[in-house]
Amino acid sequence: MTGSRAPNYVAIWVWLVALALASLAAGLLPGGRTVTVAVVFAAATVKALLVALNYMHLRFEPRLVHALALVPLLVVAVLAVALVPDLVLRR
Amino acid sequence: MLNWLAWLPENAAVGGAEIDGLLRLIYTLTLAWAVLTLGAIGFCLVRYRRRPGRRARYVTGERPAEVAWVLVPVAVVLGLDLWIDVRGAPVWRRAKLERPAAEVVIQVTGRQFNWEVVYPGPDGRFGTDDDRRFLDEIHVPAGVPVRLVLDSRDVIHSLFLPHLRVKQDVVPGRTLETWFQATRPGAYELPCAELCGLGHSGMKGWLHVHPPEEYARWVREQWS
Amino acid sequence: MGQGAVVVTTARAHGPAQSWVSRVFSTDHKTIGKQYLALGVFWAVVGGLLAGAMRWQLAWPDGRVPGLGEIGPDTYNMLVTMHGTIMVFFVAMPILLGAFGNFLIPLMIGARDMAFPRLNMLSVWTFALASLVLLASFFVPGGAASAGWTAYPPLSARPDYSGVEWGLNLWILALALEFASFLMGGVNYLTTAMALRAPGMTFFRLPMLVWQQLTAATLFLLSVGPLIAGAVMLLLDRTLGTGFYAPELGGDPLLWQHLFWFFGHPEVYVIFLPALGIVLEILPVFSRKPLFAYRWIVWATVTAGALSFVVWAHHMFQSGMDPRLAMPFSVTTILISVPFAFIVFCMIATLWGGALRFDPPMLWALGFLTMFIVGGLTGIFNGSAPADIYLRNTYFVVAHFHYTLFSAVVFGGFAGLYFWFPKMFGRLLPARLGTLHFWLTLVAFNVTFFPMHHLGLAGMVRRIANPLQYDLLVPYQWVNVVATLGALGLLGAQVAFVAAVVQALITGRRAPANPWEANTLEWAAPSPPLHLNWGARVPIVHRGPYEYSRPDQPTDWLPQHAAAAPAGR
C-alpha cells in the first residue's frame, strides 16, 4: 500500500452499516416515496464512495486508475440520458 | 453511370421534391470532394514517383504553417457538412415532426408478411362496424394530405414508398404515424424495408393514387 | 518506463527444439498473432463463400446456387446474418486487432512479449472456442441465426418469429465469448504499451499503429458492456420468456436497438482504426517521407474515438425513435467526419513531395485510401436524417459500409500482410503476383459494390432474396448480375494471393531483417524474430518512427534505434 496512513477499515465499516440501516428506515420518513427514494439512493452513493475510496484504495491510486473507474460511469450516463426520450417519454 | 439521381424512381409526392433536392446537394458536394481528393492523390502518384537521385522533402507537418494546408480544407468540409444539416433540418421537420390536417386517415398494421389496411368509414372512427379492411392495398386521392396510423402485430416491419420518398418503421407496442401528399395518380409499390423473417423478401403492398373524382367513386362503391 | 533488462516469465517458453504442444499452446505474442490470423483467414473464406452464394441468388433468383441448390428465403436470411456476423466479428476483429495487434505491438515498442502472456493465450483460445460455437450453430436443428447480424427483437426475441431456436442461442453465446476474448486482448495492449516500452520510447515516439490499436481497444472496452447486458436480456427473452423486448410484457424493442448501436458504432471504429494504423505505417515507408502531422493525427484519432460514443442513433432515424433526437445525432455524425477528413488529408499530404515506390504494400495502402474516401463521402448521405428517410435499409447503405469496412479489412489487411509477411514468416512475397492480386481485387471490388449505390437509389431494399418480386427492380436486374459477376471475380482474385503465399513459403527468397528499409523497431529484429524478440538486450530508442529523408543524413531512412545520428526529437 503506497500511502502509509491506511484508512481505518473498521470505522468505514461502521459507517457502511449505519447507512444501510438508515436506508431501511428511510421508509418511515414523512414526505412519501420521493423522499424515501432520494434518501435511499443518496445513502447508496455515499456507501459506494466509501468502499471505492477506502477499501479499493482509489484515494492512493494515480489518475489512470481514476480514469478507469470514472470514465465508464460517464459513458453509462450518456447512454441512460439518450434512452430517456424513447423509453421514458415514449412519445 | 455517375448520374446517381437519375436512378431515383420518379417523385410522386409533395415532400419528395425536397428530399430529392437535398440528395442532389449532398451528391454535388461529395462528388466535388471525391474529384478533388482523388485528383490530388492521382497528381501525387504521378508527380512524386521515385526518381533516382531525388529525395523526398523532409516535411513533418508539425509547424502550424504546414498543418494549415490540411486544417483549411478540413474547415471547409465542416462548413459544408453543417450547411447540409441546415438545409436538411426543415425537410426533416416537415416530414417527421409536423402533422398536416388530413381528412383521409388510414390505419396500416404490419404483420408477418402482409400490410393490414383499415379505413374508418363515413363515421370517421376506427373500431366501428362501418370500417373496411383491405390486405396489401391502400387507396388514396391525389393532391390531398393522407395520414397513416402505423402499428405492428408481431415484429418490426418498415413501410417504404420509394416513389413518394416515405419510410417509417412500424414497431409493435408503439403507434407511430407518417403522412404524404401524392401528386400523380398511379399504382406505387410498397415494399417492407426491415428484415421481418421468412417472408420479408416479397412482402409488399400497393398504393393506388386516384384522381379525386375516381377516389370518390371508389369510396361510394366500398361503402354502398 | 520499461526496465531495460526486463525479461518475462513464459510458462512454457519455447525455443528451437520445441514440441508441437508448446508451439500450439504458446504464450508467445507472435505465435498468438499467427493463430488469430489463421482463424481470421479461415472465417474469411467461409464468409466470402456465403457472400458468393448470396450474390448468386440475387443475380439468378430462380437458379440453383452451386453447393446449396435451390435456396429459400429462410436460407437466404441465414446467409445474410452469418455473412455479416462472420465478417465483422470473426474476420475483421481477429485479423486487424488480434493478428496485427498481438504480433506488432511488443515488437514496435521494443518489448519481449505482452505484459500478460498467459492471459493473451487465454484470449486466443476463448476466440477459438467462440469460433467452434459459431461453427456448431450451422449444424443445429433449425439452422444458424437468421435475424440479421443486428438481431432486432421481436424477430430475434422469440424463436417462432424467425424459426430458429438453437442457432440464435449459440449465436449469442459465440458473440459473448468473442467479446470476452477481445476484452482480454485489450487489457494486454494497454498495459504492455504503457509498461514495457524500450528505453527512449516516449509516448510520442510510438508508431501510429500502436496509437490506433490502443484507441480501438479502449473503444471496445467502453462500448461492449451494454451490448453484453442486452445479449443477456435477449437470451433470457428467448429461453425463459422474460419480457425485456416484448411490448405485451412491458418491454420495448427499441431498447435493443439503442444498446446494439451504442456498441455498433464504436465497433466499426474498433475495426477501422487498426486498418488505418496499418496504412499510416506504410505510407511514410513507401513515400520515404515523415508521416504528416503525427501529433495532430493522434489527437484526431482520440477525438474521433470519443465522438464515436454519441453518434449511434444515426442507425435509428426511421426506427420509431423520437424524431426530435434525429437532428442532434445528425450533427454529431457530421462532427465525427471532421477528424477522419483531417486524417485523410494528412495521408495525402504525406504523399505530397514524397519519393513514391509502388511495391504491393503501397498499392494496397493506396487502395485503402481511395476506397475509404468514397466510403466516407457516401457516409454523408446516410448521416443526414432527411436523406436517410429514403436511403435507410436500401442497397445504398450496403454499398456505403462495404466501401468503409471492406476497404478497411481487405485493403488495410492485405496492405499489412504484404508489408509484414517477411517479418512474420521470414520469406518474401513475390511482388508481381502481389501486384496482380491488387489490381484484380480493386477492379472486382468496384464492379461488385459501386453499382449497389445505384440499386439503392432505385429503391432496392436490403436482405431480400429475390429482387424480381419487386416491379420497380425488374428493369435493373442486369445491375444485380453485374454485381454478382464482380463478386465472383472478387472471390477468384484471391487465388492470386494463395499462389503468392505458396510460392513464397516454398521457393521464396529468405527475407532480410529490413526488406523495406523502414525505421520502426520490428525491423531491427531478425525475420522471423526469435523468441523473446531481442536477444540479450532490448533496443534503445533515439527518435520518432518517421525520420525519412532527413537532409543531414546520408541515407533516406534512419531507424529509431540507430545510435549514430545527432539526437533527434
Place this chain on the structure above:
Amino acid sequence: MALASEVHALAGEPEVLPGLRAGKVAVWWFLASETMVFGGLIASALVVRLGGEGWHEASAHLGVTLAAVNTLILLTSSLTVVQAFAAAARGDRASTSLSLALTVAGGLAFLALKAVEYTTEVRAGYTPASGIFWSFYYAMTGLHALHVAAGVVVNAVLLVAGRLRTPQRVELAGLYWHFVDVVWIFLFPLLYLS
C-alpha cells in the same frame, strides 16, 4: 543466437506507472468492462421503470428482510477482504487466511440466502416471465449472484493457494470483491427500497 536459459526469472511485475503494477491496471480494466455491463443493465432497468408503471407495486412482493441481511453480509465481507489484504501486507499469514475464510463464508451465506429468496418467490408464482419488473429483478440479481459465486471461487483458491498467495494477488481479489459489493449497494435500493 539461441537464448541460453528458457525460463527467465521475472525481474518484478512490469509497472505501468511508478508504483502502479500492471496487474492492478488489468483488474481495473476488467472492472471497467463490468461497470459497463451492469451499468447498461441498470440504465435499461431505470428507463424502462420510469417509462412504465407497476414497478413499485411489484417490488412490494419482495422480501426486504432477507435482502437487508444480505446487504450487511456483503458489506462485512468487504471489510474482511480488505483486512485480509492488510494482514498479507504485514506478512501475517494466519490472519490473512482467517480473513479470507470469513470472506468466503460471507459469499456463501449471501448465495444461500439468495437461493432461499428465489425459491420462496418462485413458489409464490413470481418467475422471470411474470412481468417486466420480475424480468429485470431476476436478470440483475441473477447476474450479480453469478459474479458473487465467481468471487467466492477466487477467494477460496487464494485461501488454499499457499505460496502463490502474494499481497498483490490478495489485493486484486479484494478489488473484484469490493466491486461486487458496490453493485449490490445499488441493486438493493433500486429493487427493494423504492
